[in-house]
Amino acid sequence: MTLTEPRPAERQLERVTIRFAGDSGDGMQLTGTQFTRTAAAFGNDISTFPDYPAEIRAPAGSLPGVSGFQLSFSSTDIHTPGDEPDVLVAMNPAALKANLGDLPRGGALVVNEDAFTPQNLQKVGYAANPLTDGSLSSWHLFTVPISTLNARALEGLGLTNKQVDLTKNFFALGLMFWLYERAMEPTLAWIDEKFSKRPEIAEGNRRALRAGYNFGETTEIFHERYVVPPAHLAPGTYRNITGNEATALGFVAASQLADRPLFYGSYPITPASDILHQLAGYKNFGVKTYQAEDEIAAVGAAIGASYGGALGLTASSGPGIALKSEAIGLAVMVELPLVVVDVQRAGPSTGMPTKTEQGDLLQVLFGRNSESPLAVVAPATPGECFDYAIEAFRIALKYMTPVVFLSDAFLANGAEPWSIPSLEDLPRIGVPSRTEKAGFYPYARDPETLARPWAVPGTPGLEHRIGGLEKADVLGNVSYDPDNHHRMTELRAAKIAGIAHDIPALEVFGPEEGDLLILGWGSTYGAIRSAVERLDDRGASVAHAHLRHLNPLPENTGDVLRRFRRVLVPEINLGQLLLLIRARFLIDAVGYNRVRGKPFRIAEIEAEAERILSTMRAGVR
Amino acid sequence: MTNGNGQTTSPELPVLTRKDFVSDQEVRWCPGCGDYSILAQTQRVMPDFGYPKENIVFISGIGCSGRLPYYMNTYGFHSIHGRAPTLATGLKAARPDLMVWVITGDGDALSIGGNHLLHTLRRNVDVRIVMFNNRIYGLTKGQASPTSELGKVTKSSPYGTIDYPVSPLAVALAAEATFIARSVDTHTEHLQATLDRAGRHHGSAFVEVLQNCNIFNDGAHREFTDREVRDDRMLFLEHGKPMIFGKDRNRGIRLHGHQPEIVTIGEGGITEADLLVHDETDPLIAFMLAHIYWPEFPVPVGVVRSVTRPTHDQMLTDQIAQATAARGKGDLAQLLRAGETWTVK
Numbered sequence: 001m002t003l004t005e006p007r008p009a010e011r012q013l014e015r016v017t018i019r020f021a022g023d024s025g026d027g028m029q030l031t032g033t034q035f036t037r038t039a040a041a042f043g044n045d046i047s048t049f050p051d052y053p054a055e056i057r058a059p060a061g062s063l064p065g066v067s068g069f070q071l072s073f074s075s076t077d078i079h080t081p082g083d084e085p086d087v088l089v090a091m092n093p094a095a096l097k098a099n100l101g102d103l104p105r106g107g108a109l110v111v112n113e114d115a116f117t118p119q120n121l122q123k124v125g126y127a128a129n130p131l132t133d134g135s136l137s138s139w140h141l142f143t144v145p146i147s148t149l150n151a152r153a154l155e156g157l158g159l160t161n162k163q164v165d166l167t168k169n170f171f172a173l174g175l176m177f178w179l180y181e182r183a184m185e186p187t188l189a190w191i192d193e194k195f196s197k198r199p200e201i202a203e204g205n206r207r208a209l210r211a212g213y214n215f216g217e218t219t220e221i222f223h224e225r226y227v228v229p230p231a232h233l234a235p236g237t238y239r240n241i242t243g244n245e246a247t248a249l250g251f252v253a254a255s256q257l258a259d260r261p262l263f264y265g266s267y268p269i270t271p272a273s274d275i276l277h278q279l280a281g282y283k284n285f286g287v288k289t290y291q292a293e294d295e296i297a298a299v300g301a302a303i304g305a306s307y308g309g310a311l312g313l314t315a316s317s318g319p320g321i322a323l324k325s326e327a328i329g330l331a332v333m334v335e336l337p338l339v340v341v342d343v344q345r346a347g348p349s350t351g352m353p354t355k356t357e358q359g360d361l362l363q364v365l366f367g368r369n370s371e372s373p374l375a376v377v378a379p380a381t382p383g384e385c386f387d388y389a390i391e392a393f394r395i396a397l398k399y400m401t402p403v404v405f406l407s408d409a410f411l412a413n414g415a416e417p418w419s420i421p422s423l424e425d426l427p428r429i430g431v432p433s434r435t436e437k438a439g440f441y442p443y444a445r446d447p448e449t450l451a452r453p454w455a456v457p458g459t460p461g462l463e464h465r466i467g468g469l470e471k472a473d474v475l476g477n478v479s480y481d482p483d484n485h486h487r488m489t490e491l492r493a494a495k496i497a498g499i500a501h502d503i504p505a506l507e508v509f510g511p512e513e514g515d516l517l518i519l520g521w522g523s524t525y526g527a528i529r530s531a532v533e534r535l536d537d538r539g540a541s542v543a544h545a546h547l548r549h550l551n552p553l554p555e556n557t558g559d560v561l562r563r564f565r566r567v568l569v570p571e572i573n574l575g576q577l578l579l580l581i582r583a584r585f586l587i588d589a590v591g592y593n594r595v596r597g598k599p600f601r602i603a604e605i606e607a608e609a610e611r612i613l614s615t616m617r618a619g620v621r
Numbered sequence: 622m623t624n625g626n627g628q629t630t631s632p633e634l635p636v637l638t639r640k641d642f643v644s645d646q647e648v649r650w651c652p653g654c655g656d657y658s659i660l661a662q663t664q665r666v667m668p669d670f671g672y673p674k675e676n677i678v679f680i681s682g683i684g685c686s687g688r689l690p691y692y693m694n695t696y697g698f699h700s701i702h703g704r705a706p707t708l709a710t711g712l713k714a715a716r717p718d719l720m721v722w723v724i725t726g727d728g729d730a731l732s733i734g735g736n737h738l739l740h741t742l743r744r745n746v747d748v749r750i751v752m753f754n755n756r757i758y759g760l761t762k763g764q765a766s767p768t769s770e771l772g773k774v775t776k777s778s779p780y781g782t783i784d785y786p787v788s789p790l791a792v793a794l795a796a797e798a799t800f801i802a803r804s805v806d807t808h809t810e811h812l813q814a815t816l817d818r819a820g821r822h823h824g825s826a827f828v829e830v831l832q833n834c835n836i837f838n839d840g841a842h843r844e845f846t847d848r849e850v851r852d853d854r855m856l857f858l859e860h861g862k863p864m865i866f867g868k869d870r871n872r873g874i875r876l877h878g879h880q881p882e883i884v885t886i887g888e889g890g891i892t893e894a895d896l897l898v899h900d901e902t903d904p905l906i907a908f909m910l911a912h913i914y915w916p917e918f919p920v921p922v923g924v925v926r927s928v929t930r931p932t933h934d935q936m937l938t939d940q941i942a943q944a945t946a947a948r949g950k951g952d953l954a955q956l957l958r959a960g961e962t963w964t965v966k
């Protein structure tokens with residue numbers, strides 16, 4: 001090999017999707033995150049999807065131990081981490097076996113051939129080595145002896161074999177950096193900072209990264225390199241953000257906008273725990289975090305803090321929300337502000353804790369005893385988690401009510417570039433606090449919002465008692481009067497229903513009326529929007545509307561739905577919003593429902609829409 | 622000091638009396654219920670603590686005891702079954718300036734809310750937990766409770782319970798509560814004195830009040846609490862004093878090896894000096910006291926344990942102060958820009 005050798009050809013691409021897959025101990029999440037940061041900093045639009053096993057360390061080389069990280073980076077606006085990878089990096093036979101089905105024929109397959117030992121092949125049921133038996137001929141296979149090359153690069157550092165082996169993910173990362181012409185500097189800087197106290201480990205990782213990069217540079221294995229130019233994002237300062245990060249930051253912002261301290265009560269649960277980890281570090285923002293003994297104590301403490309005048313917040317996932325239900329009912333009854341985050345995961349019961357689902361909509365709406373209305377908001381993208389954390393507290397405080405914030409595992413762990421908002425642009429949050437003694441009654445309501453006053457302990461002259469027993473209207477004393485109970489039940493319902501006047505109308509993307517409306521909520525936004533863009537590009541009359549407020553619904557929801565001949569509601573459940581829409585508006589909407597623990601692919605939404613459109617055309621004929 | 626509205630509260634307090642703590646609500650326990658006495662003693666000791674009444678909060682769970690906050694002219698929160706300690710923990714964390722009381726019962730605290738009791742006590746949350754122990758479920762009309770004696774015949778156990786009762790004091794001790802005491806509904810002076818001590822304690826204070834349910838478990842504690850027998854059958858604890866009991870003040874508790882035994886002063890050369898001296902800070906004495914009971918022993922009442930440790934809210938406040946001192950007051954605009962950022966023009 002000489003320096004005069006021609007450089008490999010460069011090809012410009014609009015979008016590339018890479019999936020890194022390996023053993024859960026192989027550092028695939030870190031590898032994917034590093035590539036994401038680098039692509040984001042370069043100016044690409046990005047979207048990511050980490051897919052990791054629930055087991056911290058499943059047996060090495062086994063199928064349950066496979067951990068994956070998919071990222072899509074693009075020179076255009078993208079909404080999803082990509083339906084299928086263009087490139088699959090498989091660090092062992094298990095990763096190959098678990099992920100090959102997602103890689104389209106003709107896709108690039110980069111494998112660490114050193115891991116394809118008879119023992120590892122046997123572990124996952126390969127009778128013959130797929131790298132040599134011709135079974136991978138439909139793909140563009142690149143076999144690289146990553147472990148061996150990496151070990152050679154790290155010779156003389158005095159690291160143990162195990163330490164050397166742990167750096168091989170950076171070899172793979174370096175190779176991808178070369179292939180997509182990405183700079184190594186951000187990752188090198190990260191290594192320096194991360195391992196500042198262990199210089200030999202830092203050097204090992206630096207060498208691994210460079211060795212991978214140089215391997216691409218100096219061998220002829222790849223004939224082309226690919227360039228994905230920066231995207232044309234709206235002007236602003238950006239950072240990469242996951243849904244859980246944006247959620248935590250949004251709540252800190254809500255605390256500042258309402259000028260009330262944030263109290264966060266929580267019990268560890270996947271995939272919500274990161275919110276606790278993050279908020280626990282914000283002590284200097286006056287944030288008080290409390291790791292409770294159980295889910296009930298977490299919500300109970302949040303209610304106690306709200307009673308005292310703080311912003312009471314708790315978060316969990318479906319099983320934990322089930323445990324909190326009785327206490328959420330108490331918050332409905334005592335009409336205190338409370339925000340409950342539900343980072344949904346696949347269920348029922350323990351289900352698939354690390355996988356995504358939208359199965360809790362009906363639980364949060366109706367999973368409490370008796371008539372127990374509360375508000376529900378659902379961000380559509382990781383970045384929107386910030387806005388809806390603020391919105392949740394705006395509603396909770398203005399209307400003195402619990403509000404559920406519905407996120408899910410895909411939003412929580414997925415990442416995208418986020419245009420950092422300017423704090424000056426965020427409106428202050430009003431608080432219905434009460435200190436005036438004259439005319440005070442615990443359940444006297446604001447005529448407009450129907451909120452009761454927030455008279456917190458420590459306020460002289462307003463001593464009063466609240467609780468879970470039914471209250472006499474206005475006075476707030478315990479009451480068993482039948483007519484009073486009916487009136488209070490209606491008042492609680494009317495208060496929540498009235499929030500509809502105070503939220504934005506449902507917007508329609510695409511034609512304002514026409515053949516088909518695809519109605520979604522939550523993290524399915526990206527797949528639906530991309531599908532609708534493709535359909536409209538082909539001239540179909542298809543629109544997209546996405547609900548961020550699920551209770552109450554925007555006032556124009558029924559009007560929007562009635563402007564289309566058909567309404568399709570794709571959900572990662574068996575039709576929960578669909579049930580509501582049909583019941584509420586008497587519209588013959590249809591669902592598209594898949595509960596596979598994975599986000600929707602664009603193509604499946606597109607295909608379903610096409611199917612409906614073609615039956616409509618057939619019907620017309 | 623500021624309250625939850627950010628108002629500064631005045632350090633000068635008007636002199637309050639019991640009447641100031643009586644609410645306008647009609648008390649609705651069964652006539653003859655031991656809860657009346659507990660309510661009256663609670664209202665009586667409230668002026669002692671120097672808190673303005675708006676800074677006092679009573680939080681209860683479910684059961685007959687749960688109604689007490691309605692009768693206190695302070696802030697009050699009647700919550701859900703077993704969860705009062707959780708609300709109290711959150712409230713005290715958010716508002717260290719408040720004096721918080723939890724009112725609970727044997728079912729509420731030890732059965733459905735057992736986990737919360739354990740963790741509230743071990744965290745040393747600065748709340749006073751008063752547990753009414755009538756050894757029965759009263760509000761639900763007479764089922765066995767976690768403190769019902771083995772074999773007790775109730776509506777839910779027509780052939781007698783097969784569940785061993787739990788010792789509330791032993792539970793509190795296992796959780797390392799910093800203050801543990803026991804008193805009796807009918808012994809009003811003792812109850813007042815005990816609540817007064819609990820109110821002055823900094824940290825988790827657990828008080829078991831032996832209480833009679835004259836409807837579903839009448840005479841629950843009568844064998845040793847009746848006026849005629851109580852001096853002989855209860856051991857009134859005093860810190861630093863020998864453990865003497867009996868109408869004639871001639872009986873006492875002595876350690877034989879590590880076992881407590883009852884001795885009579887003046888018999889077999891026993892003098893007061895041979896008796897065990899109560900020490901509220903000694904965990905072994907507390908353990909012993911939590912486990913002796915009638916009829917083998919007189920029932921210990923009074924303060925079993927009182928030690929000091931930093932409280933939960935104090936440590937939380939300190940952490941915030943330390944983090945703020947070390948890193949400066951949080952700047953949200955800076956936090957949003959944390960990590961790598963890039964600008965699109």
